[in-house]
Amino acid sequence: MAGESANWWQTGVIYQIYPRSFQDSNHDGVGDLRGILHRLPYLEELGVDAIWLSPIFTSPMADFGYDIADYTDVDPLFGNLADLDSLIDAAHRHQLKLILDLVPNHTSDKHSWFVDSKSSRNNPKRDWYIWRDPAADGGPPNNWLSEFGGSAWAFDPNTNQYYYHTFLSAQPDLNWRNPAVRDAMHDVMRFWLGRGVDGFRVDAVWYLIKDDQFRDNPLNPLFQPGGLPRDALIPFYTADLPEVHEAITGMRRVLDEFPDRVLLGEIYLPIERLVAYYGRDLKGVHFPYNFALLTAKWEARSLAQLIDEYEAALPSGGWPNWVLGNHDRPRLATRVGPNQVRVAAMLLMTLRGTPTLYYGDEIGMQQAAILPEQVRDPFEKNVPGIGIGRDGCRTPMQWDGTKSAGFSEADPWLPIADDFREVNVNSLSKDKGSLYWLYRRLIDLRRKHVALAEGSYKPLMASGELLLFYRELRKERVLIALNMGPEPIAVSFPEERVSGRVLLSAFADREGEEVSASFDLRGNEGLVMKLDSDRRDN
Structure with a gap:
């Protein structure tokens, strides 16, 4: 089991829920808090440790909840304050932490x-x-x-x-240079922390401070016609300003008034700038979300280099984290392809750090096709025609093969993906060889093996389609071997003495198999192997 010294947000698995799309309990076609509460046994069975909810606060829904009109109440679309209190209590009874999405950069224009x-x-x-x-x-x-x-x-x-307004005109930016604004947002945090919320994921936190001289942003010399219009300029004076860290430190001080809570930051920046958000003396966010895998080239050497750069850039004591899917990027199964989705699961759950799992990725939900008349995303409506719409990764959770995939008895707010009759929780939970069961076993392995939960990361090999690395802590050493291509690979360790057994294979058919200085990987296969402590090299 994981060591006693680690925090829950270090050893646990976070599960992101997009509330509109998880479970509808009142038959209006939109997910809600009572629907999430109804599905808590599923989350407990899956084995995750915390759930993070995208915004559920009072909102005109110009940007589906990221335009907040009241920070201390629940939008009627999702329920009411009593429903959220019930969800917090029930989550805790199911041994689940609950993290809310805090949006401090801007409000609704109706606030x-x-x-x-x-x-x-x-x-x-x-x-x-x-x-x-x-x-x-x-x-x-x-x-x-x-x-x-x-x-x-x-x-x-x-x-x-x-x-x-950094985003929609209906989302005016708050002036975080004003101490009264900071005090008001700190009071919002205390309101929810006092109700038992276990922490916050802070939205768009790198935008909080803007240049006080209002200087023009420089032109982007790399901008190409047909790209996102925003990329025509470099946001030198509107994002990632040095003063933002003082604002985050103030938020962290509020969080630290309450025991055992977590502050996570949404920050889309290169790794060398991202790591600054841990803050001086680690008094910033507990970790800034690392989104590098969302856009990485799915190739062994590229991924190995990315992992090495991230590990090297982390400040002393800074805890890593990994994300393979979220509400702003195309679905994982579509990005890496159905043949690699098992390998992707094994990578996410075995790298050093806290993994965040996006709802539906555990069953391989694909990016859904959205017809023009079905578009709901304001991003796509404002910048049409270049394929940046986010609706396709926000479609309803596929629970079973019945009408609306068991999500609702009404027509859902977004269309159900076409494959829902085959790709759903009900059918995959009955197949012990399914992707769903692979995630369950991976999460269980993290609980049982301290090397996976807290151990160091040691790269071993990245050649062709093969990615190999160790996780180790004290006397336990685990070897992860991932074949990122369709052809079989023969793996050998001529310089090392290796023996052990397979803890988990991508296809759930090699558990317990003895391994030595050489073994084979089938195409698109991953193995997690526990090595014998008395045969390890020194």
Whole structure:
């Protein structure tokens, strides 16, 4: 079992739920909190340790909950505050932690704070948001661009000023240089922590601070026509500013007022900049989410180099983490292909650090095809035609082969993927050789073997399609061998004395098999092997 000194967020597996798409309990076609509560036994059976919910707060749903109108209440679409309290209590009874999605960078334009701020230039909350006079020609104050296309400035004719929005115009950015804003967000955190929430995943945290001189962002010399419009500029003055770390440290101080809680950060940055978000003396986020695998080339040497660079960049004591799927990127099974999805599962669950599993990836849900008339994602609507829509990875969870895949008795808010009659929890849970059971066994292995939960990472080989590495702690050493291609591979260790047995194979048919200085991998196969301690090299 895992060592007593490790924290739950280090040894555990986090499971991300997109609440709109997990389980509908009131037959309106949209998932809700009571639906999640109903499925807690499934999550306990799967073996995960914590669930992270995408936003469930009061919202006009311009960006499906990432535009918050009240930080301390639940949107009626998902239920009410009592439902969330019940979910927190029930999750804890099922030995599950519950993490909420905190969105501190911006609010909805319907939030009372913004309504007040917009009412007049003299309102006490005017400086809670970022307001600027028009440029000399009457246009936006500078060239800053929205992540969702177009200028990041929206004009308010009532007060004759522009307000700044990193995302939609319906999502005005808060002014985190204002101490009153920080105090208000700290109070939001205390509200939920006091109700028993086990932590937060902080959305878009690297955007919190903007340049106080409002200088133009530089042109991106690498921008190509047809790319995302936002990439025409380098966000030098609108993201990842040095002052953001002070704001995060303040949030961490609030979190540390409560025992055994976690602060996680959503940060899409290169590894060398990402690791700064652990903070000085590790007083930033407990870990910034590492999204490198979401866009990595699926090839052994490329992945080995990525892992080595990440491990080398981590600050002393910084805990790693890995993500292979989320609500913003195409589905894992579609990215790596159905033949490699088992190898991907084994990689995610055996690398050093905390894995986050996106709902449905444990059954191999594919990126669903979304017809133009079915598009709901505001990103796709604002920047159409270049394939950046996120609806395809947010479709309803496929529970069984009945109408609407067991998600709802009504027509769901997004279409069910075409393969739901074969790819669903009910059918795959009956097949001990399925991907679902592979995830269950992998999660169970992490609990039983301290080397997998807490051990060091030691690269061994990355050649052609073969990726080999050790995980070890004290006297336990585990070897992971992954074949990232379709052809068989013969593996040998001429320089090492190796013996042991197979703990788990990708196809669930080699457990207990003895291994020595040479063994074979079939195409698209992975093996997890426990090596004999008395034969290990020194």
